[in-house]
Amino acid sequence: MNKQTDQNRLELDMPRVGQYDFTAAPFQCDLTGRLSLGNIGNQLLNASDYHSNARGFGLTTLMNENRAWVLSRLAIELTNRPVAYEPFHIDTWAASAMRTFTKRNYRLTSADGHVFGYGTSVWALIDTDTRHPVLLTDLKNGSLEKWIVSDEPCPIAPPSRVAFDGDGELVANVKTGYSDADINGHVNSIKYIEHVLDTMPMTQILSHEVYRIEAAYIAEAHAGDTLQIFKEEKTEGQISFKVTKEMTDRYDFDRYSNEICRIMVFMKKK
């Protein structure tokens, strides 16, 4: 039996929903003593990759084929977060696949099986040379199809269109660097969420509980780029952020900024 057949057998034995175990490490907790929002976000990304990697279409496997997953939309909704030392699980599955996009959902549960959050995301498959989208049916002969789970509930609203009425207020200039970079040298998707949360006054952070975060990713920034963060607070407890990148290319007509992502933070008074 050759290695390829082994791998196929291994993949076929896998359940379609993957479950991954994590612990809220004390130095990954925030000032409420619970796993920080950024660390929850990164564990969702890690679970995504553990799931796809074990099934033959992970980050590092695709790298060798000049393919990459690019996160396009993300929504996370939480009723609670694990406290320091608390173990928890992330279940994740591919909920649909259409042309160049796949939807991946998440369920977060405590050790006793209590659900404390859900997530939903949309990923695009791209060619890393051309940066153009690739049809999912071209991915390992369409093998993504067999992993789709369409009947598993994920009862949260999908990411909405993060609307801006005006230009918003410029609240921060962030020079990105080493710690912003993911394995591809791009700014990590969750880092944008951390950067926008970090522009919020600590009095607001301390008096409110963030229960939902939405992100729409438009273009990629590279570690080293300078980002501008614009804010618009239309409704109490619902803040829109727009992240743009300073353009340095002198041939770019709109040279001052270029939109990277939009993030909406939903919070309620404690």
Add this chain to the structure above:
Amino acid sequence: MNKQTDQNRLELDMPRVGQYDFTAAPFQCDLTGRLSLGNIGNQLLNASDYHSNARGFGLTTLMNENRAWVLSRLAIELTNRPVAYEPFHIDTWAASAMRTFTKRNYRLTSADGHVFGYGTSVWALIDTDTRHPVLLTDLKNGSLEKWIVSDEPCPIAPPSRVAFDGDGELVANVKTGYSDADINGHVNSIKYIEHVLDTMPMTQILSHEVYRIEAAYIAEAHAGDTLQIFKEEKTEGQISFKVTKEMTDRYDFDRYSNEICRIMVFMKKK
């Protein structure tokens, strides 16, 4: 048998050196595909707390007694770092205890037992009401003493005095926020290291390998504070950073800045 006796029995069964298992999660890796420097630092802090917590003097236990560990010095030296998905171990032990300070050392090993790094740190025990140092002999009737391991090797130089000849060059103003906070609301010790690494040009990051980091922590900053980062590069491959905090107290004579920590980064050309 009451709960207290159970706990004592549990503690006495513990080895003096604790070993903790980690994995280089793909979204905690840097653009070289290996666990990022910041994430290695935080796993050292997590290992410290897992070790002390299991032995009765962890962060959360001490909180109830108005005591806290404050990191004073840290040096990390690495010959390699784990790649994405790679499991690794951190061994840690208390190497000495004198008056109000204890030294904690670390050994980082890959799954096959190969050592790829060491760390050494100095921690002070403080009273969280007065912020004054507390004698270690007052900690649970001096029980720290029985955990000391003085014969375990840690063959790296202790943290040196991070010297500045002048004032250095101001390279960044960093407004800290939510993601900077640790469980106590202070800026996480490793976050300072991430912030200074993030001031370095990406060309320098990409062409060099950081093999040693030293930090001397002088005062605490709170999430929400604005930090200034000053840099002095005396020797090729050895950069000193000074982090200060903007003072807002109008009774403070030296109101413009207050030193928080000094960090030295050692790097070599790839």
